[in-house]
Amino acid sequence: MSIQLPAPLARYFDAENAHDADAVAMLFSADATVHDDGEVHRGRDAIRDWNRASGARYAATVTPLACTATPRGSEVRCTVAGNFPGSPLPLTFAFDLDGGAISKLAVTP
Numbered sequence: 001m002s003i004q005l006p007a008p009l010a011r012y013f014d015a016e017n018a019h020d021a022d023a024v025a026m027l028f029s030a031d032a033t034v035h036d037d038g039e040v041h042r043g044r045d046a047i048r049d050w051n052r053a054s055g056a057r058y059a060a061t062v063t064p065l066a067c068t069a070t071p072r073g074s075e076v077r078c079t080v081a082g083n084f085p086g087s088p089l090p091l092t093f094a095f096d097l098d099g100g101a102i103s104k105l106a107v108t109p
Contacts, residue, residue, distance in 0.1 A: 005067050006074055008089075008100055017061050029101040036107040058082040062093075072104075073097040100102035 005013070008027055014092040015023035025048035028034075034050060036040040041050040054060070061083030067076045083086035089109070096104035 003064055003067050005058075005064060005076065006097065008097060008102055009064075009067070009074060009095055012102065013062055013064055013093075015100045016051070019055045019059075021048045021055060024048065026049045027102050028105075029098050029103045032101070032103050032105075034107075036044060037104075058084050060087075062091075064093075070094070093102070 001022045004056050011023065012027050015027065025044040028044055031043060034047050036050065036054075039050075040090065041047050049065045052077050060080050063081075065079060067074050074097075076090050076093045076095070078093055079088045092108050094104075094106045094108070095102055
């Protein structure tokens with residue numbers, strides 16, 4: 001199933017599935033935050049480190065299923081498969097956008 005995503009989000013999922021933490025980090029604004037698994041990661045360096053560690057630990061792939069516009073960006077329902085209990089899992093990726101950059105990402109069940 002192919003869905004239409006805003007360009008920054010399409011690039012995010014491409015970089016995420018390529019396990020390219022540097023490319024993922026560059027999609028975020030300098031002071032962006034990521035909320036995932038009970039932790040907050042602030043700034044590109046922390047986001048790159050989070051993404052690199054997560055990729056090494058879980059080797060996950062993310063399949064976007066549906067995208068809904070929100071006042072600040074988009075929510076994308078996904079299936080995430082990898083090396084973790086319960087795989088694959090449905091997760092929601094809530095993005096805030098600031099121009100062409102991601103300013104916030106929250107990953108929730």
